[in-house]
Amino acid sequence: MSGILGTPRRLRLGMVGGGAGAFIGNVHRIAARLDDEWELVAGALSADAERARSSAALLRLDADRSYTDYAEMARREAGRTDGIDAVAIVTPNHLHAPVAMAFLDAGIDVICDKPLALTLAEGRSLAAAARANGRFFAVTYNYSGYPMVRRARALVRAGRLGALRAIQVEYAQDWLSAPIETTGQKQAAWRTDPALAGNAGCLGDIGTHAYHLACFVTGLTARAVCAELSTLVPGRQIDDHVQAMLRFDHGVRGTLWASQVASGAANGLRLRVHGDRASLEFDQQRPDELLLRDQGGDETRLRRGRTPAGVTEHLRLPGGHPEGFIEAFAQLYRDAALVIRARHAGQAVPAEAADLSMVADGVQGLAFVAAVLRSAAEGGGWTEVEGA
Numbered sequence: 001m002s003g004i005l006g007t008p009r010r011l012r013l014g015m016v017g018g019g020a021g022a023f024i025g026n027v028h029r030i031a032a033r034l035d036d037e038w039e040l041v042a043g044a045l046s047a048d049a050e051r052a053r054s055s056a057a058l059l060r061l062d063a064d065r066s067y068t069d070y071a072e073m074a075r076r077e078a079g080r081t082d083g084i085d086a087v088a089i090v091t092p093n094h095l096h097a098p099v100a101m102a103f104l105d106a107g108i109d110v111i112c113d114k115p116l117a118l119t120l121a122e123g124r125s126l127a128a129a130a131r132a133n134g135r136f137f138a139v140t141y142n143y144s145g146y147p148m149v150r151r152a153r154a155l156v157r158a159g160r161l162g163a164l165r166a167i168q169v170e171y172a173q174d175w176l177s178a179p180i181e182t183t184g185q186k187q188a189a190w191r192t193d194p195a196l197a198g199n200a201g202c203l204g205d206i207g208t209h210a211y212h213l214a215c216f217v218t219g220l221t222a223r224a225v226c227a228e229l230s231t232l233v234p235g236r237q238i239d240d241h242v243q244a245m246l247r248f249d250h251g252v253r254g255t256l257w258a259s260q261v262a263s264g265a266a267n268g269l270r271l272r273v274h275g276d277r278a279s280l281e282f283d284q285q286r287p288d289e290l291l292l293r294d295q296g297g298d299e300t301r302l303r304r305g306r307t308p309a310g311v312t313e314h315l316r317l318p319g320g321h322p323e324g325f326i327e328a329f330a331q332l333y334r335d336a337a338l339v340i341r342a343r344h345a346g347q348a349v350p351a352e353a354a355d356l357s358m359v360a361d362g363v364q365g366l367a368f369v370a371a372v373l374r375s376a377a378e379g380g381g382w383t384e385v386e387g388a
Contacts, residue, residue, distance in 0.1 A: 010039040011337055014077060014084035014108075016070045016099050017091030019045035019055035023187065024113060025090040028140070029059070031329035032088070037337035042077055042084050044070040070095075071102045078106035085340060086111055086136070092196045093204065097122040100137070104129045109136040111336055115208050115369070116362030118198035120386065123366040127359045136343060138336050139362035141212045143269060145331030147304050147323070148290040150355055152217045152273070152280050155292070161275030167218060167246070167254035168272040171210040172265035176202075176240050179233050194238050200369045201238030203229060206269075207258035207372070208365045212357065213271050214256070215364065217282075220248040222368060224384050229376040232261050244372055247382075287324055332356060363387075 013032055018025015025045070032038040042065035045055040049068045056066035067073035077083040086109040089099050097117040100110050104126070116139055117123045130137040143149060155161065181188040190196040191205055198204055215221055227244035231237075240261045246254035259265070269284035281291040288304040304323065335356035342349050367386050375383035 008341055011037060011085040011340060012041045012082065013038045014042040014044075014073065014087040015040060016044045016073070016087060016089050017046075017095070018043070018088075019051050020058055021186075022090065027326065027329055028088050028090050028113070028333075030326055032333045034326065034330035035334045035337070037334060041065060041082075042067070042073065044068060044073045070099050074102040074106040074108060078108060084108060086336070089113060092190045093118055093198050094196050097126060100126050101129055104133050104135050104137070107133060107135065109340060111138045111140060111333075112362070113140050114212075114362065114365065115198070115200075115204050116359065116366055120363070120366040120370045123359075123363040127363050130359050136336070136340055137359035138332065138339075139357050139359060139365075140329065140332050141209060141216070141357045141361065141365075142325070142329045142332060143209055143213050143284060144216045144355065144357055145328035145335075146282075146284075146287045147331075148287060148302070149213070149217060149282060149328075151302065152271075152282055152290055153219070153355065155280060156218055156273065156275075160278060160292070161273060161280065162277030164218060164220070164248075164250070164252045164273065164275050166274040167214050167220070167248065167252060168274075169210045169214040169254070170257040170268065170270050171206040172258070172262040172268040173206065173260045174263050174265045176233065176236075176260040177263055179235060181236070192236055192238050192240075197238065199238070199373060201231075201236075202240045202258055202260045203242045203372055204369055206260065207242050207256065208369060210256055210258050210269060210271075211368050212361065212365055213269065213282075214254065214273075215361075216355075216357070217271060218248070218252070218273055220250070220252055221364060222246040222248050222254065222371075222385050224382050225368070225371045225375050226380055226382045227372040227375040228380050229372065242372065244375070287328070 029040055043061055044067040046052040052066055052068045087103045089096055089112040096112055100112055103110055181192040224247045225244050229239040230241040231239050232241050241259040244256045248254055271282045273280050278294045290302040292300045292302055335353040338350050338353035371383045371385040
């Protein structure tokens with residue numbers, strides 16, 4: 001491979017999970033290819049041998065690099081001279097930790113969908129293994145890839161809002177408003193099964209996205225939570241609605257609401273951050289815009305394509321040509337490629353890749369989930385976030 005400033009080969013990507021018909025696996029594959037940095041060359045796409053074979057054939061993978069066992073894939077790819085540079089883990093939640101550990105132990109870098117693991121203990125073990133093995137480990141909190149989210153982060157860092165006072169974040173969906181998990185709907189079935197999703201349902205699926213977005217933009221961490229978890233669809237085994245108050249660093253107060261039973265809501269992730277000089281608002285369903293409101297009521301609508309240095313490198317299209325969900329995901333794969341290439345070349349990580357969420361961010365998310373679960377179980381009292 002030539003140096004990072006040259007024209008290096010495409011990085012070789014493997015994938016665990018994401019067989020034919022899997023939504024998030026296809027998103028990862030498209031995103032990885034968008035900037036032509038990655039090439040999918042191997043996969044354990046399903047534990048079912050026939051589905052793994054047929055999925056690999058659809059993706060034009062060589063038959064000898066289609067696996068049904070992720071541990072075998074880790075061993076064999078680690079032993080190849082043309083083995084994968086990183087693995088993308090796009091399985092249901094319960095497999096994230098064991099799959100990641102197998103590849104870390106084999107000396108292979110990891111890109112894992114969120115949440116990092118089912119428990120905080122598992123997450124900490126993964127972080128320790130990544131450190132011990134000297135491996136790169138990214139977690140795909142994809143909403144942090146939007147250019148206007150990164151501009152919001154830069155505005156907060158620059159002090160444009162003044163001293164922060166309050167954070168409001170919400171994530172509303174309605175796709176689980178009926179018990180569709182009982183009809184054979186695959187995505188609903190595993191997300192509402194605590195054996196596969198963990199003890200955090202809506203909280204772990206989209207509440208963690210909301211929390212990460214708040215932390216990513218503000219640079220703050222919640223120190224304590226006061227939370228209520230609800231299961232509003234009768235018979236469901238796991239929460240589908242969460243509301244919480246948060247105490248962040250430096251006395252900043254916050255609220256978080258996430259629901260997958262909010263009728264009429266499609267994918268309503270929204271963040272508001274209030275300082276003593278100004279506030280900002282980001283709505284994921286209008287990702288090209290950021291509202292900046294000064295004390296006294298003046299409002300500025302900032303648009304992607306009219307962005308300053310430090311954000312323009314995250315743009316792919318001119319202003320007026322909308323970028324969205326796939327492009328935000330692709331930003332994480334571009335960041336990951338920059339970091340891995342720099343590591344291979346013994347060079348410093350480029351500044352434009354510095355915002356990539358890593359395993360420590362995944363651990364932070366699991367600490368938040370654990371605190372919410374404890375608070376809710378104890379009647380909604382204030383509960384410290386462990387390690388915050």
